[in-house]
Amino acid sequence: MNLVAGLLLILPLAMAALLGLFGKRLHGKTPGLLAFGMAATCFGLAVAAFLHLRGLPEEARFVEASFWRWLDLGSGDQRLALDVGVWLDPLSVTWALFVTGVGSLIFLYSISYMEHEEGAWRYFSYLCLFLFSMLILVLGENLVLTFLGWEGVGLCSYLLIGFDYGKEVAARAGRKAFVVNRIGDVGFLIGMFWTWKLYGTLGHGEMKPIMAAVTAVPPLLALGYFVGACGKSAQLPLFVWLPDAMAGPTPVSALIHAATMVTAGIYLVLRLSPLFVAAEWALDVVAWTGAATALFAGLIALRQRDIKRVLAYSTVSQLGYMFLACGLGAFGAAAFHVITHAFFKALLFLGAGAVIHALHGEQDLWKMGGLKHHLPKTARAMTAGAFALAGIFPFAGFFSKDEILGVAFAQGYAGDPSRYVLWGMGVLTAALTAFYTARMMTLCFGGTSRVDPHLHPHEAPAPMAIALQVLMVASIVGGAALGFEALHWMPLHHWIDPVLAAPPHPTHLPPALNWGLMALAMMIAVLAWRIGAKWYGGDFAPARQAELTAPRFAKLLQGRFFVDELYALLIVRPLRFVAELCLEFDRRVVDGLFRGAGSFSALLSTTVRLAQNGVVHAYAFWMVVGAVLLLTLALA
């Protein structure tokens, strides 16, 4: 198992180095094929690890493999000893599975997608490096390794967003992602320092019993991690980077900004769920933040014209669902939603990618329409993904989303009225989701074509299509296969729940109420979908007119609540002012000091140089003067 775990980490890194160093000499599809082969191998290894763990009794389902001692600082109570190693348990293996699984599909898709791009080798090298970082994040034996991976995926995200660094938008978006993530990282670091201070360890293996026994945790400690998670998983108020990150190549959006990296925040919360449970009101913060984000992003998604932005806000919104689940203590449900979301959101992104590919880079929904005739396969696959996203039975999203809403309602039913509000927000978000999904799909595939007549859209080539088909199947059956709470069919929960904290609140509803709620949610979703499809189907003009002559609230939505502008006003401008002050200080005072030192020594040397006048007698004279001084000193 050590070998499997080690290979799981080494392969991507080696491939990244290989492609990064020698990729330039590889041509055509070679780098992509190599990378895909590696990713598929990694998936196989992850499956092997999964099967191995499955074969173990439930309480012994973990593998700790240390490769070498990394750090050994301090001594006694102050000692911090870290190994470079791997921690395999159901949680990390689950993540590794879908990361490598979805990852390999996206690698496969990328082969075709990037075929004609300049510097595809660089892209695949970054992608491999990303896979490595993600696996380190998930499998790392301790929190510091997790943090290493955390930063690694951040770096790769930055590199990939800015892959087309010639475009200023891309470069700016990469920078923005990097900077916003830093804010979250500070929270993560604070949480880590505090954890070490309290428990003296950061290793997952050592923290397992400690966390099992812990009863009270400073809420701020948990919130520190949560801030980190917010940054990585694009929650309020740190979500602004994710929509902009769509400047990267579409497969990157699918892989990093929908399926895998953004779930790292969820992973962190799940990994440390006992701490969150023990820090009472921290969970509430998580829940409310999640719900607010879900609603907020859902609203924004209503009026986006860029297909990828719609998906991006939808991602933020769905991540909000996951955090809502975490906040409710339904950690298993959160994991469930992460997985189903990975399937259908990757599918949607890849589908959008296929559309964009077919339209030669066109991303504006208003310039699409009627594409189901040109791209029937893509339309079919994306429809499956859209239904899953909208939470329509029996697509994957339905099961996971419904479980979350059920938990919220159950807690309200159990006597906490505020949970009804959360439930309401969730249901509202679900309705919005169905609506904007329908809008997107209709604008894209339905109605009459508004496509530039010079373009001749065509189906995506085989690798892309294969990836789409596989993900379509997963989006359809993935939910039902992994769990249906109402029927007590919960294989994922059985697998993963033992390593998560037990929910602090009741999560079960009476079956009748459960079925009723399910039907209600279903109805709302279908209704919202119908409205959306109706509204935007058929003649396009009224809808466009409505959006263009929007009342104030819709303007707000179009402007994405002007969060970026708000940030610019509140944070960026003051910071810029301070920075300019600092710059002036640096120029005038600091540089002045250094330049002054330089010119002073130059002046000094110019002066002293006069002494070297080439006249031997002057030298002799000064020598004698020196002798006099020395002798005086010696005699004094």
Add this chain to the structure above:
Amino acid sequence: MSALLLLPTVDPAEPLLDAASPLWLTLLKSVAVFGITMTLVPLLVLAERRVSAWMQYRVGPNRVGIGGSLQPMADLVKMLFKEELKPDGVPAFLFTAAPAIAAITALSMMAVVPFGGTLEIAGRSIPLVVADVDIGVLAVLALSSIGVYGITLGGWASNSKYSLLGGLRSSAQMISYELTLGIALLSVLVAASGPEFGSFKLSELIARQAESGIWNCFKLPLGFVLFTIAAFAETNRLPFDLPEAEPELVGGYHTEYSSMRFGLFFLGEYAAMVAGSAVIVCLFLGGWHFPYLTKEVAVGWGGALTQVAVFLAKVLAFLFFFIHVRWTLPRLRYDQLMNFGWKWMLPLSLLNLLFAGIGAALGWF
């Protein structure tokens, strides 16, 4: 240290000269040595002229005295009565001092040369040497190196380019050949001392040759040859008389000299020859030693006088060799002189020193 280390512990009160010999005795010996040398010089001048005549198959001076025996006297008288010419604008003191330096240093060298062994008389043992100083050989070298000043300064003080060139040549030649001279001398000291340090005293060096009965010229033939050649160069004798080369420099350093100032240069040159021969005899030819003339045989006045006679005979023989060479070999060109000195003499003398060192270490001598 070696038991042969006869250098006495320095008595700070009387550090300079041998305390055993009272002043009057030293004076007496000085007069004797001076007399001998001053006798030898005119003889040498006469011999030179006669031998050269003989070698060139001509008669030579034969009018003054019997067979020209008083010719040197006549020359002397002539010199004394000639006008003392002094060129314009010369530094008077140096112009006068230069020949004196040449003559004095040459004569002084004789002071450390032992003419014989020790004379045991009236309960007093008198070494037959004016000053048997510890640093004997070194004193010879030192004096010979001072001697060059006479010629160099004479050349410079004459305010004449021929003279100046002569002086220059002289100084360069001296420095070049003094190296060989010194290193050849070192080989003698090494060979004489054996594994332990011996002595700088000439008398001691002679005593060692006498003890072993084998003269140093047989032990160190190469050293002997080198030393002799270097001594020729040091005394400005043909084939090394470039400082006064008549065809090129008229008379070299003594072009501007006349009368007794010239006479002093003349005297100095011949005295240097005598001293050089004496030193060579002491170093390489056993000094006063002669087979069967052992310490037991040579006692009292008779023995001492015999030793002196033997010594003088050797010196005269060597002087004859000097003269013979002069009239045999052509003069070197200046570059030949330098090449020969630096490229042949010096390496060979080093080789000789190496040989002497190895020999001394292995006890060959």
Add this chain to the structure above:
Amino acid sequence: MLSETTAFLLFSAIALVGAVNVVTRRNPVHAALWLVGAFLGVAGLFLTLGAGLLGAIQVMVYAGAIMVLFLFVILLLNLDTTPFEGLSIARGASLLATAATVALIAFPFARARELRAAAVPDEPELPATAGNIASILFHQYALPFEVVSLLLLIAMVGAIHLARRPRRDEPT
């Protein structure tokens, strides 16, 4: 014959007079000759101090070789007597500094009470005979001795290179 005090006074007078004239004579030949005189005086001092070997070497090396070389160079360059350059402020300052140096060096000597009286000398452990000096040179100071030999070699090479007349085809 010659008491030590007399010898000291005589030789130091020679050395000092020689040295003064070295510094003051304008004609370099005269300066060189006075320097020879000073060296001879110092050699005499060495003899007075009981270091006969060194005295002889002093005469041989300094008077016999080094100064001849000097004289050779002076004659070769045929240097004229330079006119007196006059006393500039710089020269005055230099000489003042020199005087200060001498005073500072001499001061402790003159002040040291135990030095002024003739101290009863220890029995000298190793008299300065050639044998003792050689033994010290080749045992205790063997390494410096070798270093000095190297130094001489280097100096020789350097001197040859510097004084060599550059060939026609090479830049000066």
Add this chain to the structure above:
Amino acid sequence: MVPQAWYLLLSALLFGLGIAGFVARRNTLVMFMSVELMLNAANVVFLAAARDHVPARGSACALFVIAVAAAEVAVGLALVLALFRLRKSVQADEVRELRA
């Protein structure tokens, strides 16, 4: 017995004369001579200081000094020759190529 201090004072004087010559004279040859004078003064100190202790050692040190002086003279005179070849003069103040 001449006190050691006398020798030391004498050497100080000789040394001072050497410095004076070095700083005051402009003829490089005379400057070299002055250096020789200083070296000799140092030798006097060596011998005088060693007289009452280990005279042989003082002599050995003085020998080193003499060797160094010989090396210095060889190089120095070669320099003077080279200088003269360039400048037709040996006056130190006419050579200022080394100025910064």
